[in-house]
Amino acid sequence: MSELSLFLGCVAPNRYPGIEAATKKVFSKLGIGLVDLEGASCCPAPGVFKSFDKLTWLTLASRNITLSESKKDDILTVCNGCFSTLKDVNDILKEDVNLKKDVNLKLAEVGREFKGTQDVRHVIEYLYQDVGTDKIRDAITKPLNLKVAVHYGCHLIQPLKESHVEIAENPTFFDELVEATGATSVDYEDKISCCGAGGGARTAILDSTLKMAEKKLQHMTEAGADCVVNACPFCHLQFDAGQAEINQKFGKNYHLPALHYMQLLGLAMGFSPEELGISLNAMDTTKFIEKVKMDTLKSKICITAN
Amino acid sequence: MAEQEQAYKIRRFLQLEKIGQNSEGQMNIPFIFYCTTCYKCQDNCPQGVKIVDAVLAIREAAVHHGTMLPSHKKVAQMLIASGHAVPVNEEAKKRRLQLGLSELPPTVASSKDQLAEVKLLVHLSGFDKLVAEKNEYNLPMVKSTAFKTCDQVLAEGKA
Numbered sequence: 001m002s003e004l005s006l007f008l009g010c011v012a013p014n015r016y017p018g019i020e021a022a023t024k025k026v027f028s029k030l031g032i033g034l035v036d037l038e039g040a041s042c043c044p045a046p047g048v049f050k051s052f053d054k055l056t057w058l059t060l061a062s063r064n065i066t067l068s069e070s071k072k073d074d075i076l077t078v079c080n081g082c083f084s085t086l087k088d089v090n091d092i093l094k095e096d097v098n099l100k101k102d103v104n105l106k107l108a109e110v111g112r113e114f115k116g117t118q119d120v121r122h123v124i125e126y127l128y129q130d131v132g133t134d135k136i137r138d139a140i141t142k143p144l145n146l147k148v149a150v151h152y153g154c155h156l157i158q159p160l161k162e163s164h165v166e167i168a169e170n171p172t173f174f175d176e177l178v179e180a181t182g183a184t185s186v187d188y189e190d191k192i193s194c195c196g197a198g199g200g201a202r203t204a205i206l207d208s209t210l211k212m213a214e215k216k217l218q219h220m221t222e223a224g225a226d227c228v229v230n231a232c233p234f235c236h237l238q239f240d241a242g243q244a245e246i247n248q249k250f251g252k253n254y255h256l257p258a259l260h261y262m263q264l265l266g267l268a269m270g271f272s273p274e275e276l277g278i279s280l281n282a283m284d285t286t287k288f289i290e291k292v293k294m295d296t297l298k299s300k301i302c303i304t305a306n
Numbered sequence: 307m308a309e310q311e312q313a314y315k316i317r318r319f320l321q322l323e324k325i326g327q328n329s330e331g332q333m334n335i336p337f338i339f340y341c342t343t344c345y346k347c348q349d350n351c352p353q354g355v356k357i358v359d360a361v362l363a364i365r366e367a368a369v370h371h372g373t374m375l376p377s378h379k380k381v382a383q384m385l386i387a388s389g390h391a392v393p394v395n396e397e398a399k400k401r402r403l404q405l406g407l408s409e410l411p412p413t414v415a416s417s418k419d420q421l422a423e424v425k426l427l428v429h430l431s432g433f434d435k436l437v438a439e440k441n442e443y444n445l446p447m448v449k450s451t452a453f454k455t456c457d458q459v460l461a462e463g464k465a
Contacts, residue, residue, distance in 0.1 A: 008411055008412075008413055010390045010391050010392035010393070011392050013394070013398070013402070013407075013411035013413065013415075014390060014392050014393060014394040014395070014398050014411065014415075015392060015398060017398060017401050017402045017405050017407055017411075018401075018405060020405075020407060020411070021405040021406065021407055036412040038412050038413075038416070038417070038420075039412075039413065039414060039416075039417050039419075039420030039423075040413050040414065041385075041389035041390065041413065041414045041420075041421075041424045042385050042389060042390050042391045042392075044385060044391065045391050046343065047341075047342070047343045048378060048381060048382070048391070049382070049385070049391075050362060051361075051362040051365035051366050051369070052365075052366065052369045052374070052378070052382060052433075052436070052437065053366065053369065053370070053431065053432075053433050053436060054366060055431050056427075056428065056431040056432075056433040059427050059430075059431055060424065060427060060428070063423065063424070063427060106427055106430050106431065107427075109426060109427070109430055110423040110426055110427060112423075154342070154343065154344040154345055154346075155343075158345050193344070193346065194342050194344035194346065196307075196342060197342070198342040198343050198344065199340075199341050199342040199343035199344075200339060200375075200378055200381070201307065201339075201340055201341065201342040203375075203377045203378060203381055204336060204339045204340055204375050204377060204378065205311070205336075205340050208307065208310035208311050208340070209310075209342070211310045212307070212309075212310060212342075275405065275406075277401070277405055280401055280404075280405075
Protein backbone atom coordinates (compact mmCIF):
# COMPACT_ATOMS: atom_id res chain seq x y z
CA MET A 1 0.00 0.00 0.00
CA SER A 2 1.25 3.45 -0.82
CA GLU A 3 2.00 5.90 1.94
CA LEU A 4 2.31 9.53 0.94
CA SER A 5 3.70 12.20 3.29
CA LEU A 6 1.23 15.02 3.79
CA PHE A 7 2.94 18.41 3.70
CA LEU A 8 0.56 20.86 5.36
CA GLY A 9 2.22 24.24 4.81
CA CYS A 10 0.93 27.24 6.80
CA VAL A 11 -2.51 28.47 5.75
CA ALA A 12 -4.30 25.10 5.76
CA PRO A 13 -3.39 23.96 9.31
CA ASN A 14 -3.25 27.45 10.83
CA ARG A 15 -6.22 29.24 9.19
CA TYR A 16 -8.38 26.69 7.38
CA PRO A 17 -7.94 23.40 9.27
CA GLY A 18 -11.09 22.14 7.53
CA ILE A 19 -8.91 21.60 4.46
CA GLU A 20 -6.54 19.41 6.50
CA ALA A 21 -9.42 17.45 8.06
CA ALA A 22 -11.09 16.99 4.65
CA THR A 23 -7.85 15.77 3.05
CA LYS A 24 -7.36 13.11 5.72
CA LYS A 25 -10.98 11.91 5.45
CA VAL A 26 -10.93 11.79 1.65
CA PHE A 27 -7.68 9.81 1.46
CA SER A 28 -8.84 7.38 4.10
CA LYS A 29 -12.02 6.79 2.07
CA LEU A 30 -9.97 6.30 -1.10
CA GLY A 31 -7.83 3.76 0.75
CA ILE A 32 -4.61 5.65 0.06
CA GLY A 33 -2.11 5.87 2.95
CA LEU A 34 -1.32 9.40 4.01
CA VAL A 35 0.88 10.28 7.00
CA ASP A 36 1.73 13.69 8.44
CA LEU A 37 5.17 14.97 7.49
CA GLU A 38 6.06 15.70 11.11
CA GLY A 39 8.29 18.67 11.89
CA ALA A 40 7.83 20.39 8.52
CA SER A 41 8.04 24.18 8.40
CA CYS A 42 6.75 26.79 5.94
CA CYS A 43 7.66 25.55 2.44
CA PRO A 44 8.95 28.56 2.35
CA ALA A 45 6.53 30.55 0.22
CA PRO A 46 7.81 31.03 -3.33
CA GLY A 47 6.73 34.61 -4.03
CA VAL A 48 8.24 36.14 -0.94
CA PHE A 49 11.13 34.08 0.45
CA LYS A 50 12.47 32.97 -2.93
CA SER A 51 12.89 36.64 -3.87
CA PHE A 52 14.29 37.72 -0.47
CA ASP A 53 17.16 35.25 -0.41
CA LYS A 54 17.29 32.30 -2.75
CA LEU A 55 19.79 30.28 -0.71
CA THR A 56 17.62 30.46 2.42
CA TRP A 57 14.63 29.43 0.31
CA LEU A 58 16.52 26.45 -1.12
CA THR A 59 17.88 25.40 2.28
CA LEU A 60 14.58 25.46 4.19
CA ALA A 61 12.69 23.81 1.35
CA SER A 62 15.29 21.05 1.02
CA ARG A 63 15.07 20.43 4.77
CA ASN A 64 11.33 19.82 4.35
CA ILE A 65 12.06 17.39 1.53
CA THR A 66 14.66 15.49 3.59
CA LEU A 67 11.95 14.80 6.21
CA SER A 68 10.21 12.63 3.63
CA GLU A 69 13.29 10.91 2.23
CA SER A 70 13.19 8.19 4.88
CA LYS A 71 9.64 7.39 3.80
CA LYS A 72 8.64 5.05 1.03
CA ASP A 73 6.53 7.43 -1.03
CA ASP A 74 6.39 10.95 -2.34
CA ILE A 75 5.37 14.23 -0.68
CA LEU A 76 1.80 15.36 -1.22
CA THR A 77 0.81 19.02 -0.92
CA VAL A 78 -2.67 20.54 -0.88
CA CYS A 79 -1.35 24.04 -1.66
CA ASN A 80 -0.21 25.61 -4.92
CA GLY A 81 2.45 27.75 -3.25
CA CYS A 82 3.96 24.78 -1.40
CA PHE A 83 3.82 22.77 -4.63
CA SER A 84 5.68 25.48 -6.52
CA THR A 85 8.44 25.80 -3.91
CA LEU A 86 8.94 22.12 -3.10
CA LYS A 87 8.74 20.88 -6.69
CA ASP A 88 11.03 23.63 -8.01
CA VAL A 89 13.61 23.13 -5.26
CA ASN A 90 13.49 19.36 -5.65
CA ASP A 91 13.96 19.63 -9.42
CA ILE A 92 16.71 22.28 -9.14
CA LEU A 93 18.74 20.32 -6.58
CA LYS A 94 18.37 17.02 -8.45
CA GLU A 95 19.94 18.71 -11.50
CA ASP A 96 22.48 21.15 -10.08
CA VAL A 97 25.27 19.24 -8.33
CA ASN A 98 27.07 22.37 -7.11
CA LEU A 99 23.95 23.89 -5.62
CA LYS A 100 23.14 20.58 -3.98
CA LYS A 101 26.60 20.67 -2.40
CA ASP A 102 26.04 24.23 -1.10
CA VAL A 103 22.72 23.29 0.41
CA ASN A 104 23.99 20.03 1.89
CA LEU A 105 26.84 21.87 3.62
CA LYS A 106 24.18 23.82 5.53
CA LEU A 107 21.92 20.81 6.09
CA ALA A 108 24.90 18.85 7.51
CA GLU A 109 24.90 21.30 10.42
CA VAL A 110 21.53 19.90 11.48
CA GLY A 111 22.45 16.33 10.60
CA ARG A 112 20.54 16.16 7.34
CA GLU A 113 21.32 15.53 3.71
CA PHE A 114 19.26 16.16 0.58
CA LYS A 115 19.40 13.00 -1.54
CA GLY A 116 16.81 13.68 -4.20
CA THR A 117 14.98 10.37 -3.96
CA GLN A 118 11.42 11.69 -3.77
CA ASP A 119 8.98 13.49 -6.02
CA VAL A 120 6.68 16.31 -4.98
CA ARG A 121 3.01 15.94 -5.87
CA HIS A 122 0.03 18.30 -5.75
CA VAL A 123 -3.15 16.59 -4.65
CA ILE A 124 -5.03 17.67 -7.80
CA GLU A 125 -2.53 16.36 -10.35
CA TYR A 126 -1.94 13.27 -8.16
CA LEU A 127 -5.62 12.37 -8.06
CA TYR A 128 -5.95 13.02 -11.79
CA GLN A 129 -2.87 11.15 -12.93
CA ASP A 130 -2.38 8.38 -10.38
CA VAL A 131 -5.90 7.68 -9.11
CA GLY A 132 -8.02 8.75 -12.09
CA THR A 133 -11.49 10.20 -12.40
CA ASP A 134 -13.11 6.74 -12.72
CA LYS A 135 -11.89 5.63 -9.32
CA ILE A 136 -12.95 8.97 -7.83
CA ARG A 137 -16.41 8.54 -9.35
CA ASP A 138 -16.64 5.04 -7.82
CA ALA A 139 -15.94 6.46 -4.34
CA ILE A 140 -18.83 8.93 -4.53
CA THR A 141 -21.95 8.18 -2.55
CA LYS A 142 -23.71 11.56 -2.76
CA PRO A 143 -23.34 13.06 -6.23
CA LEU A 144 -23.44 16.84 -6.01
CA ASN A 145 -26.01 18.97 -7.79
CA LEU A 146 -23.83 22.08 -7.85
CA LYS A 147 -22.56 24.60 -10.36
CA VAL A 148 -18.89 25.08 -9.60
CA ALA A 149 -16.53 27.87 -10.66
CA VAL A 150 -13.15 26.14 -10.79
CA HIS A 151 -10.12 28.24 -9.85
CA TYR A 152 -6.87 26.48 -10.81
CA GLY A 153 -4.48 29.05 -9.32
CA CYS A 154 -1.26 30.13 -11.00
CA HIS A 155 1.10 27.88 -9.07
CA LEU A 156 -0.80 24.69 -9.79
CA ILE A 157 -0.24 25.07 -13.53
CA GLN A 158 3.14 26.84 -13.64
CA PRO A 159 5.21 24.02 -12.04
CA LEU A 160 3.62 21.48 -14.42
CA LYS A 161 4.49 23.39 -17.58
CA GLU A 162 7.84 21.71 -18.13
CA SER A 163 7.26 18.24 -16.73
CA HIS A 164 3.59 17.72 -17.68
CA VAL A 165 2.95 19.82 -20.77
CA GLU A 166 0.10 17.53 -21.85
CA ILE A 167 -2.11 18.48 -18.88
CA ALA A 168 -0.77 22.00 -18.25
CA GLU A 169 -1.53 23.30 -21.75
CA ASN A 170 -5.22 24.32 -21.93
CA PRO A 171 -5.87 22.58 -18.62
CA THR A 172 -9.06 20.60 -18.03
CA PHE A 173 -7.80 18.17 -15.35
CA PHE A 174 -9.23 20.10 -12.40
CA ASP A 175 -12.61 20.54 -14.15
CA GLU A 176 -12.73 16.80 -14.82
CA LEU A 177 -12.09 16.04 -11.14
CA VAL A 178 -14.82 18.48 -10.12
CA GLU A 179 -17.29 16.91 -12.56
CA ALA A 180 -16.45 13.45 -11.20
CA THR A 181 -18.31 14.54 -8.03
CA GLY A 182 -21.50 15.04 -10.07
CA ALA A 183 -21.09 18.84 -10.05
CA THR A 184 -20.97 20.94 -13.21
CA SER A 185 -17.93 23.10 -13.89
CA VAL A 186 -19.24 26.38 -15.31
CA ASP A 187 -17.22 28.41 -17.77
CA TYR A 188 -16.47 32.01 -16.82
CA GLU A 189 -14.47 34.97 -18.11
CA ASP A 190 -10.75 35.06 -17.27
CA LYS A 191 -10.97 31.66 -15.64
CA ILE A 192 -7.23 31.06 -15.59
CA SER A 193 -6.38 34.48 -14.12
CA CYS A 194 -4.85 35.08 -10.69
CA CYS A 195 -6.75 35.53 -7.39
CA GLY A 196 -4.34 38.36 -6.58
CA ALA A 197 -2.93 36.98 -3.35
CA GLY A 198 0.38 35.47 -4.46
CA GLY A 199 3.92 36.78 -4.57
CA GLY A 200 3.53 38.65 -1.28
CA ALA A 201 1.17 41.05 -3.06
CA ARG A 202 -1.72 40.50 -0.63
CA THR A 203 0.59 41.50 2.21
CA ALA A 204 2.07 44.44 0.28
CA ILE A 205 -0.98 46.00 -1.33
CA LEU A 206 -4.20 44.45 -0.05
CA ASP A 207 -6.78 46.67 -1.79
CA SER A 208 -5.39 46.16 -5.29
CA THR A 209 -5.26 42.40 -4.81
CA LEU A 210 -8.85 42.47 -3.56
CA LYS A 211 -9.87 44.26 -6.75
CA MET A 212 -8.31 41.40 -8.70
CA ALA A 213 -10.24 38.86 -6.61
CA GLU A 214 -13.42 40.88 -6.99
CA LYS A 215 -13.19 40.70 -10.77
CA LYS A 216 -13.04 36.92 -10.54
CA LEU A 217 -15.91 36.77 -8.03
CA GLN A 218 -17.99 38.95 -10.35
CA HIS A 219 -17.36 36.68 -13.35
CA MET A 220 -18.05 33.54 -11.30
CA THR A 221 -21.30 35.00 -9.95
CA GLU A 222 -22.38 36.05 -13.47
CA ALA A 223 -21.82 32.47 -14.60
CA GLY A 224 -24.32 31.31 -11.97
CA ALA A 225 -21.85 29.42 -9.78
CA ASP A 226 -23.00 28.03 -6.40
CA CYS A 227 -19.43 28.08 -5.10
CA VAL A 228 -15.79 28.63 -6.07
CA VAL A 229 -13.60 25.55 -5.77
CA ASN A 230 -9.85 26.01 -5.43
CA ALA A 231 -6.76 23.87 -4.99
CA CYS A 232 -4.81 26.20 -2.72
CA PRO A 233 -5.43 27.41 0.84
CA PHE A 234 -4.03 30.86 0.00
CA CYS A 235 -6.36 31.34 -3.00
CA HIS A 236 -9.05 29.95 -0.66
CA LEU A 237 -8.23 32.63 1.92
CA GLN A 238 -8.35 35.33 -0.75
CA PHE A 239 -11.77 34.14 -2.00
CA ASP A 240 -13.18 33.69 1.52
CA ALA A 241 -11.63 36.16 3.99
CA GLY A 242 -10.88 38.43 1.02
CA GLN A 243 -14.52 38.30 -0.09
CA ALA A 244 -15.61 39.52 3.35
CA GLU A 245 -13.05 42.33 3.04
CA ILE A 246 -14.31 43.22 -0.44
CA ASN A 247 -17.90 43.45 0.81
CA GLN A 248 -16.87 45.58 3.76
CA LYS A 249 -14.31 47.85 2.05
CA PHE A 250 -16.02 48.35 -1.29
CA GLY A 251 -19.67 48.15 -0.15
CA LYS A 252 -20.40 45.00 -2.17
CA ASN A 253 -22.61 42.04 -1.47
CA TYR A 254 -20.86 38.96 -2.82
CA HIS A 255 -21.90 35.67 -1.27
CA LEU A 256 -20.01 32.91 -3.05
CA PRO A 257 -18.80 30.14 -0.72
CA ALA A 258 -15.18 29.05 -1.20
CA LEU A 259 -14.33 25.35 -0.96
CA HIS A 260 -11.04 23.57 -1.41
CA TYR A 261 -11.40 20.57 -3.73
CA MET A 262 -10.80 18.26 -0.74
CA GLN A 263 -13.93 19.71 0.87
CA LEU A 264 -16.00 19.35 -2.31
CA LEU A 265 -14.89 15.74 -2.75
CA GLY A 266 -15.56 15.12 0.95
CA LEU A 267 -19.17 16.29 0.51
CA ALA A 268 -19.63 13.95 -2.45
CA MET A 269 -18.23 11.09 -0.36
CA GLY A 270 -20.92 11.70 2.24
CA PHE A 271 -19.04 13.64 4.91
CA SER A 272 -21.03 16.47 6.51
CA PRO A 273 -20.23 20.14 5.72
CA GLU A 274 -19.52 20.62 9.46
CA GLU A 275 -16.87 17.90 9.73
CA LEU A 276 -15.20 19.27 6.57
CA GLY A 277 -15.01 22.74 8.13
CA ILE A 278 -17.14 24.41 5.45
CA SER A 279 -19.17 26.15 8.15
CA LEU A 280 -15.96 27.70 9.52
CA ASN A 281 -15.45 30.03 6.54
CA ALA A 282 -15.32 33.77 7.13
CA MET A 283 -18.26 34.14 4.74
CA ASP A 284 -21.63 32.77 5.86
CA THR A 285 -22.14 29.36 4.21
CA THR A 286 -25.51 28.54 5.81
CA LYS A 287 -27.53 28.79 2.58
CA PHE A 288 -25.00 26.70 0.67
CA ILE A 289 -25.01 24.02 3.37
CA GLU A 290 -28.84 24.00 3.37
CA LYS A 291 -28.82 23.50 -0.41
CA VAL A 292 -26.37 20.60 -0.20
CA LYS A 293 -28.38 18.94 2.58
CA MET A 294 -31.66 19.49 0.72
CA ASP A 295 -30.22 17.96 -2.47
CA THR A 296 -29.07 14.93 -0.49
CA LEU A 297 -32.53 14.58 1.02
CA LYS A 298 -34.19 14.89 -2.40
CA SER A 299 -31.99 12.21 -3.93
CA LYS A 300 -32.75 9.92 -0.97
CA ILE A 301 -36.49 10.43 -1.53
CA CYS A 302 -36.04 9.71 -5.26
CA ILE A 303 -34.13 6.51 -4.52
CA THR A 304 -36.81 5.40 -2.02
CA ALA A 305 -39.60 6.27 -4.47
CA ASN A 306 -37.95 4.33 -7.25
CA MET B 307 -1.77 43.93 -11.22
CA ALA B 308 -1.01 46.47 -13.96
CA GLU B 309 -4.77 46.97 -14.34
CA GLN B 310 -5.07 47.91 -10.68
CA GLU B 311 -1.88 49.93 -10.13
CA GLN B 312 -0.94 52.57 -12.70
CA ALA B 313 2.64 52.82 -11.39
CA TYR B 314 3.20 49.09 -11.73
CA LYS B 315 5.09 48.88 -15.01
CA ILE B 316 6.89 45.60 -15.16
CA ARG B 317 8.64 46.32 -18.47
CA ARG B 318 10.01 49.60 -17.12
CA PHE B 319 11.87 47.75 -14.34
CA LEU B 320 13.53 45.60 -16.96
CA GLN B 321 14.36 48.55 -19.23
CA LEU B 322 15.99 50.47 -16.35
CA GLU B 323 18.07 47.45 -15.47
CA LYS B 324 19.10 47.08 -19.08
CA ILE B 325 20.40 50.64 -19.43
CA GLY B 326 22.45 50.12 -16.29
CA GLN B 327 20.25 51.91 -13.80
CA ASN B 328 19.21 50.14 -10.67
CA SER B 329 15.57 49.28 -11.08
CA GLU B 330 15.44 48.58 -7.35
CA GLY B 331 16.06 52.32 -6.82
CA GLN B 332 13.84 54.39 -4.55
CA MET B 333 11.52 55.41 -7.40
CA ASN B 334 10.44 51.83 -7.99
CA ILE B 335 10.06 50.75 -4.39
CA PRO B 336 7.49 49.53 -3.42
CA PHE B 337 6.24 48.63 -6.90
CA ILE B 338 8.74 45.85 -7.53
CA PHE B 339 7.08 44.04 -4.58
CA TYR B 340 3.61 44.12 -6.18
CA CYS B 341 4.09 41.20 -8.60
CA THR B 342 1.75 38.31 -7.75
CA THR B 343 4.05 35.96 -9.74
CA CYS B 344 1.06 34.80 -11.80
CA TYR B 345 3.32 34.40 -14.88
CA LYS B 346 0.65 35.86 -17.19
CA CYS B 347 3.10 38.40 -18.68
CA GLN B 348 5.83 35.78 -19.06
CA ASP B 349 3.46 33.29 -20.72
CA ASN B 350 2.31 35.96 -23.17
CA CYS B 351 5.69 37.52 -23.97
CA PRO B 352 6.25 37.11 -27.73
CA GLN B 353 10.03 37.32 -27.19
CA GLY B 354 10.01 34.60 -24.57
CA VAL B 355 11.58 36.89 -21.96
CA LYS B 356 11.51 35.38 -18.48
CA ILE B 357 9.98 38.49 -16.97
CA VAL B 358 9.02 37.03 -13.59
CA ASP B 359 12.51 35.62 -13.05
CA ALA B 360 13.89 39.08 -13.78
CA VAL B 361 11.52 40.74 -11.30
CA LEU B 362 12.53 38.21 -8.64
CA ALA B 363 16.19 39.06 -9.34
CA ILE B 364 15.48 42.77 -8.94
CA ARG B 365 13.64 42.10 -5.68
CA GLU B 366 16.44 39.98 -4.30
CA ALA B 367 18.99 42.70 -5.12
CA ALA B 368 16.81 45.27 -3.35
CA VAL B 369 16.39 43.09 -0.25
CA HIS B 370 20.12 42.35 -0.17
CA HIS B 371 20.77 46.10 -0.27
CA GLY B 372 18.59 46.52 2.80
CA THR B 373 15.31 47.56 1.19
CA MET B 374 12.17 45.66 2.12
CA LEU B 375 8.54 46.52 2.69
CA PRO B 376 7.81 46.58 6.44
CA SER B 377 4.92 44.14 5.93
CA HIS B 378 7.20 41.64 4.16
CA LYS B 379 9.76 42.02 6.93
CA LYS B 380 7.08 41.02 9.43
CA VAL B 381 6.24 37.86 7.46
CA ALA B 382 9.94 36.96 7.34
CA GLN B 383 10.31 37.51 11.08
CA MET B 384 7.26 35.33 11.66
CA LEU B 385 8.95 32.50 9.75
CA ILE B 386 12.08 32.84 11.87
CA ALA B 387 10.16 32.93 15.16
CA SER B 388 7.69 30.11 14.51
CA GLY B 389 8.82 28.23 11.40
CA HIS B 390 5.58 29.30 9.71
CA ALA B 391 4.92 32.44 7.65
CA VAL B 392 1.37 32.18 8.96
CA PRO B 393 1.61 30.72 12.48
CA VAL B 394 -1.19 29.06 14.43
CA ASN B 395 -3.41 31.31 16.59
CA GLU B 396 -5.98 30.75 19.33
CA GLU B 397 -8.91 30.70 16.88
CA ALA B 398 -7.18 28.06 14.73
CA LYS B 399 -6.40 25.90 17.78
CA LYS B 400 -10.07 25.95 18.75
CA ARG B 401 -11.15 25.03 15.23
CA ARG B 402 -8.60 22.24 14.99
CA LEU B 403 -9.95 20.63 18.15
CA GLN B 404 -13.52 21.09 16.91
CA LEU B 405 -12.60 19.21 13.72
CA GLY B 406 -10.99 16.36 15.62
CA LEU B 407 -7.43 17.40 14.76
CA SER B 408 -4.55 17.89 17.19
CA GLU B 409 -4.61 21.33 18.85
CA LEU B 410 -1.24 22.20 17.32
CA PRO B 411 -0.49 21.06 13.78
CA PRO B 412 2.02 18.18 13.50
CA THR B 413 4.60 20.60 12.06
CA VAL B 414 7.45 22.59 13.63
CA ALA B 415 4.68 24.03 15.81
CA SER B 416 4.66 20.71 17.72
CA SER B 417 8.42 20.19 18.03
CA LYS B 418 10.98 22.42 19.70
CA ASP B 419 13.83 20.35 18.24
CA GLN B 420 12.56 20.73 14.69
CA LEU B 421 12.01 24.45 15.17
CA ALA B 422 15.57 24.75 16.49
CA GLU B 423 16.79 23.18 13.23
CA VAL B 424 14.91 25.77 11.19
CA LYS B 425 16.29 28.60 13.32
CA LEU B 426 19.85 27.34 12.97
CA LEU B 427 19.54 27.05 9.18
CA VAL B 428 18.07 30.56 8.98
CA HIS B 429 20.98 31.84 11.05
CA LEU B 430 23.59 30.00 8.97
CA SER B 431 22.30 31.59 5.79
CA GLY B 432 22.31 35.08 7.34
CA PHE B 433 18.58 35.45 6.75
CA ASP B 434 17.90 36.48 10.34
CA LYS B 435 20.24 39.48 9.99
CA LEU B 436 18.87 40.29 6.54
CA VAL B 437 15.31 40.74 7.81
CA ALA B 438 16.14 42.11 11.28
CA GLU B 439 14.15 45.14 12.44
CA LYS B 440 17.10 47.51 12.19
CA ASN B 441 18.86 46.27 9.16
CA GLU B 442 22.32 47.68 8.57
CA TYR B 443 23.29 44.42 6.98
CA ASN B 444 23.92 43.90 3.33
CA LEU B 445 23.92 40.21 2.52
CA PRO B 446 26.26 39.47 -0.36
CA MET B 447 24.72 37.76 -3.36
CA VAL B 448 25.75 34.13 -3.66
CA LYS B 449 26.81 33.54 -7.23
CA SER B 450 25.70 29.94 -7.46
CA THR B 451 22.18 30.71 -6.29
CA ALA B 452 21.60 34.19 -7.71
CA PHE B 453 18.76 34.66 -10.13
CA LYS B 454 19.88 35.60 -13.58
CA THR B 455 20.33 39.31 -14.09
CA CYS B 456 17.90 41.08 -16.34
CA ASP B 457 20.54 41.39 -19.04
CA GLN B 458 21.06 37.64 -19.03
CA VAL B 459 17.34 37.00 -19.05
CA LEU B 460 16.77 39.45 -21.89
CA ALA B 461 19.67 38.04 -23.89
CA GLU B 462 18.35 34.50 -23.45
CA GLY B 463 14.90 35.58 -24.55
CA LYS B 464 16.27 37.04 -27.75
CA ALA B 465 18.51 34.10 -28.52
